[in-house]
Amino acid sequence: MSVDPPFGGQDGHRPTRDGALYADGRNAIRPRAERVEHGAEIRGERTIRVDACVVGTGAGGAPVAKELAEGGMSVAMLEEGERFTTDDFNARPRDMLARLYRDAGQVATLGNVPVIMPLGRSVAGSTLINSGTCFRTPDPVLEMWGERFGLDDMGPAELDPFFRRVERIQNVVQVPPEYAGRNALVVKRGADALGWSGDFIYRNVRGCVGSGICTFGCPTSAKQHVGLTYVPLAWDAGATTYTGCRARRIEVDGGRVRAVEATTAGGGRLRVECDLAVVACGAIGTPLLLQAQRLGGESGELGRNLSIHPATGVRADFDEEIDMAKGVPQSYFIDEFADEGIMFEGAAGPPDYSAMSLPFSGDRHRELMLRWVNQSQFGVMVSDLSRGSVRRRGSLVQIRYDLNREDTATFKRAIELLCELYWAAGARAVYPPIAGLPELRDGELTRVREHDLRPGELTLLAFHPLGTARADARAGSGVVDGNLKVRGTENLYLADGSVVPSSIGVNPQITIMALATRLAFHLLGAAAPHDEPEPEAMARPRITRPHALSA
Numbered sequence: 277m278s279v280d281p282p283f284g285g286q287d288g289h290r291p292t293r294d295g296a297l298y299a300d301g302r303n304a305i306r307p308r309a310e311r312v313e314h315g316a317e318i319r320g321e322r323t324i325r326v327d328a329c330v331v332g333t334g335a336g337g338a339p340v341a342k343e344l345a346e347g348g349m350s351v352a353m354l355e356e357g358e359r360f361t362t363d364d365f366n367a368r369p370r371d372m373l374a375r376l377y378r379d380a381g382q383v384a385t386l387g388n389v390p391v392i393m394p395l396g397r398s399v400a401g402s403t404l405i406n407s408g409t410c411f412r413t414p415d416p417v418l419e420m421w422g423e424r425f426g427l428d429d430m431g432p433a434e435l436d437p438f439f440r441r442v443e444r445i446q447n448v449v450q451v452p453p454e455y456a457g458r459n460a461l462v463v464k465r466g467a468d469a470l471g472w473s474g475d476f477i478y479r480n481v482r483g484c485v486g487s488g489i490c491t492f493g494c495p496t497s498a499k500q501h502v503g504l505t506y507v508p509l510a511w512d513a514g515a516t517t518y519t520g521c522r523a524r525r526i527e528v529d530g531g532r533v534r535a536v537e538a539t540t541a542g543g544g545r546l547r548v549e550c551d552l553a554v555v556a557c558g559a560i561g562t563p564l565l566l567q568a569q570r571l572g573g574e575s576g577e578l579g580r581n582l583s584i585h586p587a588t589g590v591r592a593d594f595d596e597e598i599d600m601a602k603g604v605p606q607s608y609f610i611d612e613f614a615d616e617g618i619m620f621e622g623a624a625g626p627p628d629y630s631a632m633s634l635p636f637s638g639d640r641h642r643e644l645m646l647r648w649v650n651q652s653q654f655g656v657m658v659s660d661l662s663r664g665s666v667r668r669r670g671s672l673v674q675i676r677y678d679l680n681r682e683d684t685a686t687f688k689r690a691i692e693l694l695c696e697l698y699w700a701a702g703a704r705a706v707y708p709p710i711a712g713l714p715e716l717r718d719g720e721l722t723r724v725r726e727h728d729l730r731p732g733e734l735t736l737l738a739f740h741p742l743g744t745a746r747a748d749a750r751a752g753s754g755v756v757d758g759n760l761k762v763r764g765t766e767n768l769y770l771a772d773g774s775v776v777p778s779s780i781g782v783n784p785q786i787t788i789m790a791l792a793t794r795l796a797f798h799l800l801g802a803a804a805p806h807d808e809p810e811p812e813a814m815a816r817p818r819i820t821r822p823h824a825l826s827a
């Protein structure tokens with residue numbers, strides 16, 4: 277296949293061999309049939325009977341459904357949201373937020389700083405709207421889980437075959453420089469000048485053309501959300517997806533799940549009788565479902581221990597043209613400060629999204645938007661020591677999270693470092709995300725350094741909620757045991773971000789998929805897939821010790 281990168285030649289980069297792999301979409305997974313039942317068409321009562329009922333079709337639910345179905349089980353996948361394809365995407369963030377995101381992307385925490393927490397709500401869950409960044413769980417974090425939570429069976433060697441299987445199915449490939457976009461290359465220039473470690477990100481794609489809109493529906497189906505990989509593979513193995521079906525009740529008798537009941541978009545009721553139930557509604561949805569059924573409460577930890585990997589971004593203005601709408605939005609990372617809990621990752625995107633988040637109004641907002649093609653933006657995520665909680669109060673979901681003193685100090689250091697990087701890259705103005713300090717000129721860092729930062733002055737988002745039903749192999753601790761079984765039940769398991777016991781310092785989708793795959797192999801009584809190919813290379817951030825030990 278000939279490679280015709282839209283941004284070839286930027287900063288002297290020539291198309292690479294990996295560019296060919298990255299841009300080749302010919303090995304996309306194509307199911308023999310789409311086995312989808314629409315909840316909107318289920319208006320009365322319907323009962324089905326399967327071996328396994330999987331609730332939620334995101335990073336955790338889809339892999340477990342596919343593996344169980346391939347292992348010979350009959351599987352029903354319940355999903356509250358709908359199924360979307362490229363026909364539903366128009367590359368306009370305002371429309372796509374309303375269509376693809378839970379509550380139009382406005383889920384937020386309560387606490388000493390409001391944190392916007394975007395979540396998916398469709399077949400593929402949050403993977404439909406994520407950036408496609410792939411990191412394995414850092415080894416020191418897995419080793420810490422062994423020491424702190426007794427999860428010795430989740431060490432780097434034990435999880436390696438499952439990581440390899442996920443990386444093969446998801447087609448994890450490194451972004452070639454010619455697709456990275458000028459935003460990443462400008463930041464790389466700054467990092468190189470300062471001698472900071474970083475690299476182009478590994479992503480799950482097949483046929484990416486660098487169209488710059490990953491989080492609002494990939495227009496080419498290049499980004500391998502699980503609705504393009506695991507869900508079709510599950511269909512081919514006989515599983516059926518029920519869209520528009522919200523699980524509301526788990527019927528348990530003597531510790532055994534007998535059935536899962538869902539209300540349907542058509543106003544009906546679907547009853548799934550099963551021998552086994554796997555809940556994978558995400559770190560916010562799973563504790564809410566379990567709390568409503570009074571399940572998983574033995575350790576008193578359900579809904580607690582929420583880590584969110586809070587994020588913010590610094591903007592900068594350059595004399596040169598950058599055009600953040602071109603290239604892969606999240607294509608470069610800097611791990612120089614990963615041991616301090618600081619990961620810098622790209623955060624580019626289209627202009628209307630920037631317009632919504634610029635910290636200015638009126639004429640100043642207009643002036644900056646007129647210079648949008650000259651602007652760069654880069655993100656920082658902090659591996660948090662703060663912990664929050666999730667629970668329902670009446671009809672409202674309350675996500676409580678206070679950013680503690682240590683994490684606030686880490687943000688201050690990270691923002692100062694990113695400002696320093698932008699000066700090293702040649703910026704003419706830098707905009708830190710701190711209320712009251714909106715604009716810096718002439719290489720200034722002192723005002724950031726001397727600022728007594730309070731959490732409420734930060735503009736924060738969080739894309740990685742984890743830990744609200746954390747795994748712990750020690751007796752009496754954790755909502756699930758080391759095999760992800762809900763304590764106090766015999767056949768109810770969890771397979772999503774809720775079981776991840778600590779902040780992991782990197783983007784979590786590969787961690788969640790690997791743990792879900794391991795769970796399915798355990799349920800099937802199958803040996804780990806040691807014959808999976810070893811990837812030629814894999815992004816391994818320079819994390820030598822875990823920053824975030826759980827409180």
Ligand SMILES: Cc1cc2nc3c(=O)[nH]c(=O)nc-3n(C[C@H](O)[C@H](O)[C@H](O)COP(=O)(O)OP(=O)(O)OC[C@H]3O[C@@H](n4cnc5c(N)ncnc54)[C@H](O)[C@@H]3O)c2cc1C
Pocket residue numbers: 331332333334335336337354355356357394395396397398399400401402403405406407408409410411491521522523524556557558559561562565606739740741771772773774783784785786788
């Ligand atoms: C904008 C954005 C960008 C991101 N970028 C990255 C990235 O680049 N790399 C990375 O590793 N991670 C990224 N993430 C995070 C990653 O996508 C999530 O960590 C991961 O998808 C979580 O998997 P999960 O299975 O826990 O939940 P989800 O993937 O969110 O799936 C949960 C599913 O359960 C469904 N559900 C909930 N309740 C019910 C119910 N009662 N009945 C039926 N269905 C229900 C939901 O509708 C949803 O589809 C990003 C997230 C966002 C929002």
Ligand code: SF4
Pocket residue numbers: 408481483484485486487488489490491493494495496497498499603604605
């Ligand atoms: S950059 Fe464009 S083509 Fe590539 S994964 Fe993102 S949205 Fe899809």
